[in-house]
Amino acid sequence: MIRYILRRILTMIPTLLLISVCVFVIIELPPGDYFESHVAELRALGEQADLDEIEMLREEYGFDQPQYMRYLTWVGGMVTGDFGYSFAYRLPVNEVVGDRLWLTFVLSVLTILFTWVLAFPIGIYSATHQYSWGDYGLTFLGLIGLAVPNFMLALMAMYFANVWFGLSIGNLMDSQYVNEPMSWEKARSILGHIWIPVIIIGIAGTAGMVRRLRANLLDELQKQYVITARAKGLAPGKVLRKYPLRMALNFFIADIGSILPAMISGAEVTAIVLSLETTGPMLIRALQSQDMYLAGSFLMFLAALTVLGTLVSDIALALLDPRIRLGQGSAK
Numbered sequence: 001m002i003r004y005i006l007r008r009i010l011t012m013i014p015t016l017l018l019i020s021v022c023v024f025v026i027i028e029l030p031p032g033d034y035f036e037s038h039v040a041e042l043r044a045l046g047e048q049a050d051l052d053e054i055e056m057l058r059e060e061y062g063f064d065q066p067q068y069m070r071y072l073t074w075v076g077g078m079v080t081g082d083f084g085y086s087f088a089y090r091l092p093v094n095e096v097v098g099d100r101l102w103l104t105f106v107l108s109v110l111t112i113l114f115t116w117v118l119a120f121p122i123g124i125y126s127a128t129h130q131y132s133w134g135d136y137g138l139t140f141l142g143l144i145g146l147a148v149p150n151f152m153l154a155l156m157a158m159y160f161a162n163v164w165f166g167l168s169i170g171n172l173m174d175s176q177y178v179n180e181p182m183s184w185e186k187a188r189s190i191l192g193h194i195w196i197p198v199i200i201i202g203i204a205g206t207a208g209m210v211r212r213l214r215a216n217l218l219d220e221l222q223k224q225y226v227i228t229a230r231a232k233g234l235a236p237g238k239v240l241r242k243y244p245l246r247m248a249l250n251f252f253i254a255d256i257g258s259i260l261p262a263m264i265s266g267a268e269v270t271a272i273v274l275s276l277e278t279t280g281p282m283l284i285r286a287l288q289s290q291d292m293y294l295a296g297s298f299l300m301f302l303a304a305l306t307v308l309g310t311l312v313s314d315i316a317l318a319l320l321d322p323r324i325r326l327g328q329g330s331a332k
Contacts, residue, residue: 019303034290084293104278114202123213145207150270170275201267220244256313261302
């Protein structure tokens with residue numbers, strides 16, 4: 001197992017290097033750069049740009065150099081913890097994403113917990129009561145949750161909250177706490193606002209997880225070892241917990257590779273609709289404005305979380321499922 005983990009860690013380095021090349025090339029594909037887009041935007045608004053300042057920034061950050069030199073400078077800076085400068089915000093990337101990254105993390109962790117707490121009992125009930133009225137009703141609700149996008153649920157929630165209660169449910173905090181340092185009052189404001197986006201973003205994830213848990217658990221319940229355990233007289237609850245439920249959890253563990261980046265990127269469109277102070281809308285704006293260092297740093301961070309999450313899920317699967325451990329031993 002140790003050799004396997006070391007080999008996977010060494011594989012992560014060339015993988016991330018290849019991803020960094022792809023990210024850099026994709027960001028550089030559109031014609032022009034941030035400065036040209038900024039000048040064109042100012043001219044469209046009838047304003048004049050300070051061309052001397054723009055030219056100075058181009059030279060300072062190496063935009064007058066060949067692309068391979070800019071790539072090496074960018075990658076070398078990330079290795080040392082310097083993620084570059086955000087031209088749109090006129091601040092270092094580290095300062096721009098600070099609070100938003102933390103808020104996105106809190107929102108995503110709560111959403112994942114909400115999804116798991118709701119999906120586990122529903123999925124187990126549907127699998128153990130197959131073709132009952134409860135199973136049909138939960139399946140119908142799950143299909144609705146899968147079919148309706150999160151941003152549509154957000155729009156509906158905002159409309160009915162405004163029409164029925166005269167409330168605005170956007171943002172993660174009251175307006176007076178935006179861009180303010182963390183305090184007890186700001187924390188209480190966040191806790192008062194965060195449960196609405198948690199429910200809206202978590203509904204679709206809950207519906208999908210219920211369907212997958214039900215399908216996996218039904219497959220395990222029909223296998224011979226479950227029939228044998230029941231024939232030996234084991235209690236139904238013990239049979240369910242000890243054998244098929246454990247095997248049905250494999251896909252939950254395998255999802256860690258996608259959950260970790262999702263914790264940072266968040267539901268971008270839903271965040272825009274609800275005006276959430278998370279990293280999703282910032283990433284979209286950075287890509288639209290060709291703010292290279294901000295967008296590239298976000299994408300590389302998501303890639304690193306994906307690679308790390310895949311490593312964690314593979315190790316956890318090997319510890320959870322004896323069949324995977326036996327497969328590794330036979331492969332050697």
